[in-house]
Amino acid sequence: MTTIEELYTLYLQHSTVSTDTRKLPKDCLFFALKGANFDGNKYALSALEAGAAYAVIDDCTLADKDDRLLLVPDVLYALQQLARHHRHQLKTPVIAITGTNGKTTTKELTASVLAQGYQLLFTEGNLNNHIGVPLTLLRLTQKHQLALIEMGASKPGDIAELCAIAEPNYGLITNIGQAHLEGFGSIEGVRKTKGELYDYVRTHGGVLFVHAEDTTLLQMSEGVQRVLYGTDKLHQPSTKSTPLVQGEVKAVEHQLFLSFSWTCPSLSLPEQEVTTHLVGAYNLPNALAAITIGLFFDIPVKKISEALRAYTPSNSRSQFILSDRGNRIIADAYNANPSSMKKAIENFLSILPLGTPRTLILGDMNELGTASEDAHRQLLEMLRNEAMKHPLEFLLCGPKWQALLGSEPNIFPSVSELKDYLTAHPLNDTLILLKGSNSIHLSELLPLL
Numbered sequence: 446m447t448t449i450e451e452l453y454t455l456y457l458q459h460s461t462v463s464t465d466t467r468k469l470p471k472d473c474l475f476f477a478l479k480g481a482n483f484d485g486n487k488y489a490l491s492a493l494e495a496g497a498a499y500a501v502i503d504d505c506t507l508a509d510k511d512d513r514l515l516l517v518p519d520v521l522y523a524l525q526q527l528a529r530h531h532r533h534q535l536k537t538p539v540i541a542i543t544g545t546n547g548k549t550t551t552k553e554l555t556a557s558v559l560a561q562g563y564q565l566l567f568t569e570g571n572l573n574n575h576i577g578v579p580l581t582l583l584r585l586t587q588k589h590q591l592a593l594i595e596m597g598a599s600k601p602g603d604i605a606e607l608c609a610i611a612e613p614n615y616g617l618i619t620n621i622g623q624a625h626l627e628g629f630g631s632i633e634g635v636r637k638t639k640g641e642l643y644d645y646v647r648t649h650g651g652v653l654f655v656h657a658e659d660t661t662l663l664q665m666s667e668g669v670q671r672v673l674y675g676t677d678k679l680h681q682p683s684t685k686s687t688p689l690v691q692g693e694v695k696a697v698e699h700q701l702f703l704s705f706s707w708t709c710p711s712l713s714l715p716e717q718e719v720t721t722h723l724v725g726a727y728n729l730p731n732a733l734a735a736i737t738i739g740l741f742f743d744i745p746v747k748k749i750s751e752a753l754r755a756y757t758p759s760n761s762r763s764q765f766i767l768s769d770r771g772n773r774i775i776a777d778a779y780n781a782n783p784s785s786m787k788k789a790i791e792n793f794l795s796i797l798p799l800g801t802p803r804t805l806i807l808g809d810m811n812e813l814g815t816a817s818e819d820a821h822r823q824l825l826e827m828l829r830n831e832a833m834k835h836p837l838e839f840l841l842c843g844p845k846w847q848a849l850l851g852s853e854p855n856i857f858p859s860v861s862e863l864k865d866y867l868t869a870h871p872l873n874d875t876l877i878l879l880k881g882s883n884s885i886h887l888s889e890l891l892p893l894l
Contacts, residue, residue: 446516447501447515447516449526452515452517452523452527453531455498455499455515456527459474459498461473462474462580463492463497464476464478464485464524464576466492466495469496470496471496472496472498473497474499474500475489475493475497476500476501476523477502477504477520478520478524479521485502485520486502486504486507486520489502489514490507490514493511493513497513499513499515500513500514501523501524502514502516502517502520503518503519503520503523521575524580525610527583528582528610528611529579529582529609529610529611531582532582533612535585535586535587535589537566537585537590537591537592538590538591538592538615539593539594539611539612539614540592540593540594540613540614540615540616540738541594541596541608541642542555542593542594542595542596542617542619543595543598543618543639544618544620545620545621545622545635545639545784545785546620546622546788547727547728547731548573548597548619549571549573550723550731550763551619551735552593553756553758554731554732554734554753555567555734555738556593557735557752557756558735558736558739558748558752558753559591559739559742559744561744561749562742562743562744562748563590564589564590564591565589565592566581566584566586566589566591566592566593567594568594569581570760572595573594573595573596573597574607575607578594578596578607579610582594582610582611591742594611596608596611596642599812600638601638603641604638604640605641605644608641608645609645613642613646613651614651615646615653616645616646616652616654617734617738618639618640618643618665619730619731619734620662620730621636621639621659621661621662622782622783622784636665640665643666643669647669652669652671652672653666654671654734654738655671655674657673657674657675657689672689673689674691674692674730674733674736675689675690675733676691676693676694676730689710689711690707690737690740691707691708691710691733692706692707692733692736693705693706693729694726700796701724701765701773701796702720702723703720703725703726703728703729703732704719705719706718706719707719707732714746717746717749718750719732721754722756722757722758723756723758723763724758724775724777725775725789725792726795727788727792735749735752735753739752760779762777762779763775766894768894770872771873771874772872772873772874772875772876772877772894773876773877774877774879774891775789775793775876775877776888776891777789777878777879778808778885778887778888780882780883781807781809781810781811781880782813783810783813783820783823785880786810789880790827790828790831790878790880793878794835796876800836801875801876802838802875803835803876803877804837804876804878805837805838805839805877806839806840806842806863806879806880806881806887807824807828807839807841807842808842808843808880808881808882809842809843809844809845809846809882810882811882811885812882818848821845821849822849825841825850839855840855840857840863842858842860842862842863842885842887843859843882844859860885860886860889864889864893867890871893872894877894879891879894
């Protein structure tokens with residue numbers, strides 16, 4: 446069997462890691478991961494033939510077929526322990542971000558800010574699970590001064606597992622809401638699992654960044670050194686070691702993008718004004734979190750504001766698109782749960798001018814377990830109430846909407862049927878919100894809009 450120490454010696458010589466033979470850099474270490482429907486061990490020899498320096502396997506029947514096959518008890522565990530060992534050697538400070546809504550946007554904003562003063566490693570895309578986190582850590586080099594790691598969870602224990610690998614010195618939970626209830630079982634399950642980040646930081650004497658208007662997060666973070674941020678004039682004590690960032694949304698005529706002011710009274714900062722490329726006032730706490738972390742790590746105020754102004758969202762996350770048809774599209778179709786749906790719709794309906802033709806294209810909210818039908822029914826009631834007050838059309842897509850409403854008009858079982866409808870009934874000069882779980886693939890509609 447190959448030990449982690451032996452594996453690390455080889456990693457130092459071949460520091461590129463891959464788990465996919467379709468994207469195999471030359472001289473990399475290939476980890477033959479297994480899943481419900483695949484077994485990477487079957488591709489280990491072909492990975493070597495394609496240029497991998499070594500292949501890490503856990504199928505003992507292959508061990509004698511090539512000297513470059515490295516046998517371990519469990520490939521996934523070996524990947525995770527290698528990442529943890531590497532993190533130990535470099536001792537790079539690690540900031541971990543999790544939460545129900547906004548964690549990827551917060552991570553991206555924070556990365557933009559911290560990059561103004563540090564060589565920063567941060568999670569790319571959505572590599573935030575038990576595989577993505579170790580792969581990110583294995584990209585750490587001596588040049589990196591900070592690491593910003595996003596952590597996702599779909600069941601109890603997930604965040605604790607990721608903390609054991611990444612060993613964060615700093616932690617931030619954006620919020621706690623109804624998501625992945627199929628795995629968590631209840632909102633309390635979500636709270637406990639996300640709170641595993643606070644538990645780790647508390648035990649290891651780290652620092653938390655906490656939204657001071659979130660009473661749940663305030664209670665959960667008691668007894669830990671914390672840095673607070675929020676939108677109201679808060680009454681929590683503030684010192685230079687724990688700067689309190691305050692901000693508020695600025696009312697702008699025909700407002701589409703988030704515009705806000707912020708300050709830090711404990712540092713006697715003059716008020717700063719920022720207009721972002723983010724759609725939705727609900728992104729203000731995400732921006733304030735990035736500011737708070739930036740100040741904590743001594744990024745100059747001017748550079749913080751410049752970084753927030755320059756950040757442009759992508760990948761259907763609070764993304765604004767102006768189409769050739771004259772449509773103004775808010776693409777927010779990477780994730781959906783009851784709380785994020787409600788905030789997105791409220792923001793969509795608040796955008797001026799109010800007489801603008803509007804169409805909501807909403808996909809299923811997945812992974813809600815037994816709460817799914819009730820959550821979709823409550824959202825439908827909200828839509829019907831709003832349609833009575835505004836000129837509003839809504840198109841609902843996915844098997845959960847169909848199960849709830851049957852064959853009513855404007856209900857589509859899949860994106861394919863909705864594509865056909867939009868081809869026959871094109872939208873022009875319309876304000877459109879595209880929101881749903883990523884697995885519904887609403888982003889495929891963008892070429893038709």
